[in-house]
Each structure stands twice: as C-alpha cells, then as structure tokens.
Amino acid sequence: MLSTTTSRLLVAMFDAMLARLGPSGWWPAQGPFEVAVGAILTQNTNWSNVEKAIANLRRAGLLTAESLRRARPEEVEKNIQPSGFFRQKTKKIFHFLEFLEREGARDVTDLINNDTSQLRKQLLNVNGIGPETADSILLYALNRPVFVVDAYTARIAHRHGLVPEDVSYPELQEVFMSHLAPQVDFFNEYHALLVRVGKKWCRKRLPLCNECPLRPFLREAI
DNA sequence: GACCAGGCACATC
DNA sequence: GATGTGCATGGT
Numbered sequence: 001m002l003s004t005t006t007s008r009l010l011v012a013m014f015d016a017m018l019a020r021l022g023p024s025g026w027w028p029a030q031g032p033f034e035v036a037v038g039a040i041l042t043q044n045t046n047w048s049n050v051e052k053a054i055a056n057l058r059r060a061g062l063l064t065a066e067s068l069r070r071a072r073p074e075e076v077e078k079n080i081q082p083s084g085f086f087r088q089k090t091k092k093i094f095h096f097l098e099f100l101e102r103e104g105a106r107d108v109t110d111l112i113n114n115d116t117s118q119l120r121k122q123l124l125n126v127n128g129i130g131p132e133t134a135d136s137i138l139l140y141a142l143n144r145p146v147f148v149v150d151a152y153t154a155r156i157a158h159r160h161g162l163v164p165e166d167v168s169y170p171e172l173q174e175v176f177m178s179h180l181a182p183q184v185d186f187f188n189e190y191h192a193l194l195v196r197v198g199k200k201w202c203r204k205r206l207p208l209c210n211e212c213p214l215r216p217f218l219r220e221a222i
Numbered sequence: 223g224a225c226c227a228g229g230c231a232c233a234t235c
Numbered sequence: 236g237a238t239g240t241g242c243a244t245g246g247t
Contacts, residue, residue: 048246
C-alpha cells in the first residue's frame with residue numbers, strides 16, 4: 001500500500017498544481033469559529049453563496065459562539081438564507097454550539113488541547129457534521145494534520161487511476177494520508193488545490209483535461 | 223431550464 | 236449495508 005511511487009506521484013501532482021495556480025490562501029475566514037461555521041454552511045453549496053451568508057452573519061454580529069447562542073433560530077435562518085438548506089444548517093450550527101458547551105469550550109480555540117482522533121470522533125457525533133466537515137474543522141480551524149477529501153478529490157484520483165470510482169471517504173483519505181508527510185500547511189494547500197483544479201478542469205460533464213495542470217500525470221498513474 | 227455546488231441524515235429495502 | 240430522497244439557493 002505504502003509505495004514510494006505513489007508518494008512521488010502525489011507530491012509531483014501537488015507541485016504541478018501549485019506552480020500553475022499559486023497558493024490558495026485557505027481557509028478564507030477571520031478565525032477558527034468562522035471556519036467551523038463556514039464548513040457547515042458550505043455543505044453541498046457553492047462558496048460564493050457561503051460568502052453572502054457569512055457577510056450577513058457578520059453584519060448582524062452573529063459570528064461568535066456567544067452571540068449565536070443567544071440568537072433566535074429564525075434570525076440565523078434569515079441571515080444564512082443565501083447558502084441554501086438554511087433551516088437544516090441553522091440546526092447544525094446550534095448542534096455544534098451545544099457540542100462546544102458540553103465540552104466546556106466557550107469557543108473553538110478552547111479545544112486546542114484535545115487529542116485529534118478523539119476530537120474527530122466527537123465532531124462526527126454532532127448531528128450535521130460528517131467526515132468532510134469534521135476534517136475541514138480539524139485542518140483549517142484547529143491546524144491538525146488531517147487530509148480533507150471531497151467529491152473533486154475522488155473524481156481526480158479516479159481519473160488518475162488511483163482509486164475506484166465509488167471509493168469511500170475513509171479509503172480515499174487513506175490514500176493521501178498514508179503516502180504524504182502529515183504537515184498542516186501541506187495538507188491545507190493540497191486540498192485547496194484539488195478543489196480549484198477540480199472546479200476548473202475536472203467537471204463531471206466537461207473534463208477539460210488538455211489544459212489541466214495534472215494532464216502530464218494521466219498516463220503515469222496507470 | 224437543467225445541472226451543479228468545498229454534504230449529511232434519515233427512511234426504506 | 237446499500238440505495239434513494241429531502242434539504243434550498245444562486246451561478247453556469
């Protein structure tokens with residue numbers, strides 16, 4: 001499983017994406033709590049819609065755990081409406097706040113001393129937080145070396161012969177985590193680049209492989 | 223006017 | 236355990 005060939009390939013793919021696109025600057029947020037809220041809001045939603053919701057929350061003074069706890073659900077719903085699924089996502093945000101409270105944490109930063117794998121299990125226990133959201137919070141809010149994978153990662157990895165089309169989340173994550181050095185900045189940039197490349201060149205219907213920075217690796221992977 | 227987006231939970235078989 | 240469906244908005 002742990003082959004140096006795959007490790008080299010993955011690193012070379014990273015280099016190629018970074019050389020073409022430059023650094024991504026993820027996660028665009030003003031602090032760990034905002035990252036966590038953004039991670040919930042971006043579920044199955046375009047980031048531009050999330051930006052509108054975040055801007056609304058900021059304007060309403062609702063971007064801290066403390067203020068959100070005191071807010072009425074309808075008020076949160078109204079503000080995050082542009083991000084879609086606003087009733088569900090409001091409940092998810094409150095579930096997350098309840099989790100913080102149970103942990104005796106006033107904010108996300110108070111989880112700093114929790115063990116990573118333990119914290120991951122706890123996050124997955126929160127209704128509304130699945131693997132991708134949990135890992136995004138761990139990596140982008142809490143700076144833990146956890147590789148975030150998603151639909152783009154699966155599509156790209158599949159097209160390069162690294163995984164079957166119907167690969168599960170844990171299997172896909174394991175491919176990256178078992179072949180790459182667990183460094184926060186590296187994992188951060190890698191996931192961001194995969195999403196950016198996926199959006200631009202690896203769409204479901206129109207894969208524009210000719211212009212994709214990963215094009216040179218298509219043969220090598222098989 | 224479909225199709226898609228930085229998913230997840232729940233029902234049903 | 237695998238497959239299907241609801242959730243909802245805005246861009247392409």
